[in-house]
Structures are given as structure tokens and as C-alpha cells.
Amino acid sequence: MGAKDWFICYADGDVSKLLARQPEIDRAATEELVRRLFPNHSVVPEEDGTLAEDANPQDDMVYAAVWPGVTIVCTAAVALDRPSQLDTRFLAEARGRTLYLHAMHSVVDWFALGVWSPDGQLRRALSISGGDEEIIENAGEPLPFEQPFWAGEFPAVEDEDEDEDYPFPFHPLELAEAGLDNLFGFVFEGYTGMSDDDDSVDPFDVPLAGFRLAPPKPGRRLFGRR
Incomplete structure (x- = not known):
């Protein structure tokens, strides 16, 4: 697998259903959002991108889009080893919506997930790295799509390779793709088959507005894990 991502999503309902409608980006609201989230930067609009590529x-x-009922912001600022430490400015922006954080990096077999309920309470925080053989964070109850993985139903090593060793009963990136499928209705690589929803989304069909940030002020760090 060669996929990697770092994004947050604010949602008022089922993300896959909302994205499947292919709504138009509210460009004014999107630029205002990016300026709010990065107040210490100069924000310069750039060419659009897509969810698949950016x-x-x-x-x-930063690549972002505000649509009716759902907002996505792709930024290295949310590529965190510990999702529970998401900066308060991102949490405050949720404003009564469900907030999701999804990040993965294939070089280190790393996957991180955060979910906050509309009342702002952290519901789930998971960060796991196969390369480091470490569960960095594991807070809250596993979400339904996770449970078969923890139960060993999707082993990282097939039976015929049982003499090979892997630190977890599943591959973190396969769990990451299952999370994309179940929470958002799209995947970057392959098909997990975990979702029963027909509202699948092609990430190449999801446009995002692009923005360039001026260098942060001295002492500020823009990103987490890369």
C-alpha cells in the first residue's frame, strides 16, 4: 500500500450520503474556514485539487471544502501521533457536529483515528504503527468497523505464512481503509467490503479548494507526524 492522508471532517449526518450527492463547494465559506483555522498565516487561494490526490x-x-452538512479539511496539522491532542481550534470549529480525524502513512504502516461526538466529547482515539510495533494511543471503545479486525478476522499474515511475525492481528493500513469506507464512503486503495452502504464515493470526483499558507511565525509547528 502506498496511500497516505491527513484530514478532518465535520459532519451533520451520514458523510457518504452527503458526498454522493456531489454538492457544489461553498467557496466563500471554505476560504473563511481556512482563515479561521490558520489565523497566524497568510492564506492565498490556489488551484483546486481532489480528495484522491490532495x-x-x-x-x-491546505485543501478544503465546505458543503451543506459536511466539511473536509486536509492539512498536515492534523497528522498527529495522538489524535486526542488535536488542537483546540479544530475542536471549536465542530460547533455541535461530529468531528472525525483520519490519518495514515504507508512508510511506517501508521494509522490514526479520532472521533468526537457533537457535544465535544472524545469518543474514540486510536494510533497504531506497525513499523514501530506500537499502539501509540487507544482510548474509547472500538467502533463497529474495527471489531472484526481486533477479533482476528482480517489477519495481516496469512496462515501459510504463519512463521512470519507481525505485531498486530491485522494490518493498520487495512484498518485505515476500512475506516474510510465505513465513515466516509470512499477508499484510496482497494476495496474493504466492510460497508453495507451503496453510497460509495470516488475520491477523484470530490473537488477541494486549494490554499497556500505563508510560513508560520517562529516557534509554531504546523504538522505532527510526516
Whole structure:
């Protein structure tokens, strides 16, 4: 697997259903959002991107979109080893909506997930790295799509390779793709088959507005894990 991403999503309902409608971006609201989230930067509009190609922007770029009922912001600022430590400015923006954080990086077999309920309470925080053989964070009850993985139904190593060793009963990136499928209705690589919803979304069909950020002020760090 070669996929990597770092994004947050604010949602008023089922994300896959909302995205499947292919709504138009509210460009004014999107730019205002990015300026609110990065008040210490100069924000310069750039060319549009897509969710498939720009879910893992460089430190000085943000790709985002505000639609009716759902908002996505792709930024390295949320590529955190510990999702529970998401900056308060991102939490405050939820404003009564469900907040999701999803990040993964194939080089280190790393996956991180955060879910906050509309009342602002952290519901789930998971960060797991196969490369480091470490569960970095594991707070809250596993979400329904996670449970078969923890139960060993999707082993990282097939039976015929049982002499090979892997630190977890599943591959973190496969769990990451299952999370995309179940929470948002799209995947970047392959098909997990975990979702029963027909509202699948092609991330190439999801446009995002691009923005360039001026360098942060001295002492401020824009990103987490890269």
C-alpha cells in the first residue's frame, strides 16, 4: 500500500450520503474556514485539487471544502501521533457536529483515528504503527468497523505464512481503509467490503479548494507526524 492522508471532517449526518450527492463547494465559506483555522498565516487561494490526490498536502498547503452538512479539511496539522491532542481550534470549529480525524502513512504502516461526538466529547482515539510495533494511543471503545479486525478476522499474515511475525492481528493500513469506507464512503486503495452502504464515493470526483499558507511565525509547528 502506498496511500497516505491527513484530514478532518465535520459532519451533520451520514458523510457518504452527503458526498454522493456531489454538492457544489461553498467557496466563500471554505476560504473563511481556512482563515479561521490558520489565523497566524497568510492564506492565498490556489488551484483546486481532489480528495484522491490532495488528502496529504505539504506543510504549506491546505485543501478544503465546505458543503451543506459536511466539511473536509486536509492539512498536515492534523497528522498527529495522538489524535486526542488535536488542537483546540479544530475542536471549536465542530460547533455541535461530529468531528472525525483520519490519518495514515504507508512508510511506517501508521494509522490514526479520532472521533468526537457533537457535544465535544472524545469518543474514540486510536494510533497504531506497525513499523514501530506500537499502539501509540487507544482510548474509547472500538467502533463497529474495527471489531472484526481486533477479533482476528482480517489477519495481516496469512496462515501459510504463519512463521512470519507481525505485531498486530491485522494490518493498520487495512484498518485505515476500512475506516474510510465505513465513515466516509470512499477508499484510496482497494476495496474493504466492510460497508453495507451503496453510497460509495470516488475520491477523484470530490473537488477541494486549494490554499497556500505563508510560513508560520517562529516557534509554531504546523504538522505532527510526516
